[in-house]
């Protein structure tokens with residue numbers, strides 16, 4: 001009992017000194033908050049966040065949910081289908097090229113993502129379905145919420161590289177920012193402007209194409 005009382009205050013002090021929180025806000029060229037941006041944090045001393053049990057992109061009302069998913073390198077992502085119609089998920093991306101068979105329910109095999117980078121995905125049957133899988137080596141990552149904000153906690157002191165990108169951005173590459181968190185910092189905030197952002201691809205007008213002609217997404 002006595003030794004416990006001695007240890008606990010020590011733990012509390014070290015936690016208070018070294019666990020900073022960081023709020024990252026992403027904005028567009030006009031300074032408006034940008035939701036659905038990917039934010040990653042790198043610091044050599046940073047332990048990777050635990051992998052969430054399931055990485056998946058669902059299909060609901062002929063849209064992908066979520067629109068932006070971040071996964072660590074080597075994750076496998078499943079594509080369940082909550083719609084009554086069948087879907088066929090594909091990507092032409094250099095980071096990961098794949099195509100599922102036409103499927104409903106949970107028939108589609110999970111897809112492995114061994115390379116880092118942005119993988120735009122579509123559905124071969126429904127042109128207005130768009131989503132993005134961002135595959136990262138960064139130990140910490142998040143997608144900004146409706147207020148354009150990503151929050152990180154339990155950050156040890158050190159030099160950080162904060163990186164952000166938005167899947168609809170018009171300029172190539174990510175926006176990077178260096179940040180030092182000292183042992184006395186508690187709440188840190190930073191704002192990253194991602195420049196010009198294009199239109200939501202899900203709102204684009206589409207033609208209905210014959211699914212038989214488009215059944216092989218690599219034949220174009």
Ligand SMILES: [Cu+2]
Nearest residue numbers: 087123125126
């Ligand atoms: Cu579809």
